[in-house]
Amino acid sequence: MKFKVHRDQFVQGVQHVAKSISQRTTIPILTGMKLEASAEGVTLTGSDSDISIEYFIPKEDEEHQYVEVFEEGSIVLQAKYFTEIVKKLPKETVEISVQDQFATTVMSGSAVFNLNGLDPEEYPRLPQVEEDKTFQIPKDLLKNLIRQTVFATSNAETRPILTGVHWQLNDEQLTCSATDSHRLAMRKAKINTNSSGLSFSNVVIPGKSLSELSKVLNDSDELVDVVVSENQILFKADHFLFFSRLLEGNYPATENMIPTEAKTSVILQSKRFLSAIERSMLLSEDNKNNVVNLKTIGNGMLEITSVTPEVGKATEEVTSEEMSGEDLRISFNGKNLIDALKVVDSEEVKIDFTGAMSPFVLKPTDHDHSLHLFSPVRTY
Amino acid sequence: MKFKVHRDQFVQGVQHVAKSISQRTTIPILTGMKLEASAEGVTLTGSDSDISIEYFIPKEDEEHQYVEVFEEGSIVLQAKYFTEIVKKLPKETVEISVQDQFATTVMSGSAVFNLNGLDPEEYPRLPQVEEDKTFQIPKDLLKNLIRQTVFATSNAETRPILTGVHWQLNDEQLTCSATDSHRLAMRKAKINTNSSGLSFSNVVIPGKSLSELSKVLNDSDELVDVVVSENQILFKADHFLFFSRLLEGNYPATENMIPTEAKTSVILQSKRFLSAIERSMLLSEDNKNNVVNLKTIGNGMLEITSVTPEVGKATEEVTSEEMSGEDLRISFNGKNLIDALKVVDSEEVKIDFTGAMSPFVLKPTDHDHSLHLFSPVRTY
Structure with missing residues (x-):
């Protein structure tokens, strides 16, 4: 050579x-x-x-x-x-x-x-992927789908299937979801399948593969071919082919975990709320459970608190844009909220609570293509 | 409060x-x-x-x-x-x-x-420093003195005195030297002592203290007061006082280690030579002895080689600006040369060799306020 x-x-x-x-x-x-x-x-x-x-x-x-x-x-x-x-x-x-x-x-x-x-x-041969299930997606949209879901995958190898992101295609709608069983991130996108009627479910891509893929994609609207097979997924761009194996096993049904009604609803400025939670976490010891407490205090105000006994207490009041429903006290993992608020592409978010012991839903107010679900933390 | x-x-x-x-x-x-x-x-x-x-x-x-x-x-x-x-x-x-x-x-x-x-x-009281030995130095010059010497200090705690930089003031000339016993960096600077006749020797400042000091100094020509006492040194700038303890013990005499004559002399472009040595080191395993071999090959050319048996061999020819004296083959620690060439503020450097088994001296050609000395490495 x-x-x-x-x-x-x-x-x-x-x-x-x-x-x-x-x-x-x-x-x-x-x-x-x-x-x-x-x-x-x-x-x-x-x-x-x-x-x-x-x-x-x-x-x-x-x-x-x-x-x-x-x-x-x-x-x-x-x-x-x-x-x-x-x-x-x-x-x-x-x-x-x-x-x-x-x-x-x-x-x-x-x-x-x-x-x-x-x-x-x-040198081993590259995997052979049959090209019967193929669709196209713009690079920048693909990067967004990855960024807005992959952070919610699990790092624990105890349930390997949760280390991946679940992809499902139905009626030209791609739904990507990731959960570590304490929080869920879901992102939907319209896909043009050239009326091939292509659909699939239970395609679970390792989170690490998607993170690496995201690094080699530039931010353009050029199309990437996505080829889905039994145990491999292939992304084809102009100069390169990116293969990833798929995870084996059944991804848990997540759609029906999402509550459909609310007892308390709040609309908040995304950045303002993110900063307040970040500040309330400043006293948390590393690798602790990062518990943040939130309560309604009237006049459309929320109080966010966090206590670390040896260090002290952080308190901050946040004014909501809109609030309705019952008074509420709830505790949650602040780090999970931060992760989600960092990828939200909307100036305001709406949070729907269904009580102190029930999961709650955070959504952008601008559009309905993404959703985050969080379990509360029991503090007594 | x-x-x-x-x-x-x-x-x-x-x-x-x-x-x-x-x-x-x-x-x-x-x-x-x-x-x-x-x-x-x-x-x-x-x-x-x-x-x-x-x-x-x-x-x-x-x-x-x-x-x-x-x-x-x-x-x-x-x-x-x-x-x-x-x-x-x-x-x-x-x-x-x-x-x-x-x-x-x-x-x-x-x-x-x-x-x-x-x-x-x-909270303990800050050290008391008697202000009888004081001189002034511009911040940017002080930062340069630190940058051009501190890298050559030793990390090994076996000879604690070598973890510091030696400062000596004599006839309005400040001499800073650092050595790890394999290489030496020396930097001199004219200091205005307001004809106080101030002089000192054997002031050894921990390298770590100087690195931290450098971080809190901005790049300006504002003057810093330097106060030297028995076991402390104090740097006073507009808003802050920076105290460091001094190292105890006698710093080795370094001046007389520097050879005064040369058998082979070479003038090289600093950046070109730096890149060539960096490339020759690309095959070195981490934490190995980083041996680089250099030999004269006639016509004012040098050949730089480095061999890592399992990986391969790097070879590069470098054209000198000027060369005189005997033919030469010598081996040295390439990382030490890189460290020195990175802080040299001169487009060309002159290297004086006194034989394959003797230390050699690298100096900028533009001025004579700094000098680097290196021990060769025995390769047989």
Whole structure:
């Protein structure tokens, strides 16, 4: 194998693919990045067996030539070193060539790196995904769907299914939900399935995969192809393929956990409410249960308090925009509210309470495509 | 105690003083910050027993009133919580008042924090420093002196004296040196002592103290008073006092370690040489000895190589601006060269070698106020 490539295009590809490579894998070849030069261009591949990324640098486009291939072939290079080398190359082109025994030379200007490569034949094949269930979604919407749900997944491996985000497509509506069993985040979006009538349910994508995917997507309205299969999901953008395995098991039914009526309703300014809860949490010890107490105090006012016995007490009054229903005292995990308020894209939120011991619902007032549900905390 | 203070001035003071407070102290009261309100203004104090910082917010200056004191007094508050609270207060003024049993209230707008304070009588007195040995130095020069020496101090507690920077004042010249016994950084500066004939030697300031001092100094040419005593050094700027204890023991004589002649001399572009060494280190495993080999290859060229057996080899040729003397092969710790080249403020550096087994000297070509010395590494 021997090719020359534009450094900047190459750096971008290498950095994308590096996101899928972990040094803590039990399969040694997966600590490497696979490079493959063909008549069409250069393909880079990385995988940690949960996520796989394939990135393609074409030989040329209308404007530029990016790659010059002198000899086709492939090699696997230690990603840890190779990624750092590529970022620090001195000149605008890089030449990579493989000699005997997988010995590889990376050259740029007067800098030469002789690297011990690995046998590309040992590199696992990427998952095969049948392309019968496919829909399209703009990159920026996909990033939002991820940002507004993934934080609510569980970190605990006791119920592995809850470490993923549940995707369901029905009547051109995609519903994404995540829960750690104490809070739920749900985000809906209209999807154009080109009247194929495509629908699916119980597709559960690992939260970590979605976080990594979000990092390699730019904020544009370009469309991404999403291909759903039995145990894999594939995202296809212009230059890359992003594969993730799906979680096995049945995702709990969440729709019917959401209360439909309210005993007390409050409308609050999102940012003002977020700051007040953040302040009330300042006295919480790290890794404690982060309990915040909220009560109505008349005149459309709420009082937020939080007590840490050794340290002290935080109290803050918040004026609501609108309040109706019964008086209320309730306690909840403040950190969960903060997580949700940080991703709400609406200046005001409405909270519907159904009593001190029942879950409550937070929704933006601007639109109804997202919803957050929280369990109260028992404080006695 | 009861006072009102402008939030922004207060935040600045609290953040400065917080730099001297450690949660890992064996003296519980030192996890707190002392606040003292007097007729003149508010004084904040923090200390980790090595470093102490006192910050003063005056009642007013020509333009603004900053503090309104209703009742003089003092209190000690848990710095960990208090610092975070102050940063997140909602309104432009803060009111702090102490009730019985050191119970303290911090109020801003509708946010109220009730904190358990500590007895200010238990807070240790700041060190007393006799002001007979005093000189002045501009803040930006002081920051440079620190930046260009402190990195070369030792982290090992086996020779505690080497964890400090040695300061010596003689004939209006301040000489700062730091060494970890493998490399030495030396920086000289002309100091105006107002013809007091002030001189001292064997003043050794902990590197950590200087790093913290550097963080609280802004980049201006305002003068700082430096007061040197038997076991303390005090830096006095407009709003704050910064005390550090001095290290006990005799600093090794370093001046006579510096070779005065050269067998091979090279002049190199600082940035170009820095990048080349950084690249040659890309294959080094973390925490290894970072050996870089350098040899002359004729025509004013140097070859830099570094080998990590399992990974590969990095080679780079560097063109010198000027070279004279014998051919040379030498190995050294590349990380030490990088540290020095990062703080050199000259476009070119001159390196004088006195053979493969002898220390070599790196100096800027623009001026002669700084110098770096390196031990070679034996590779056989």
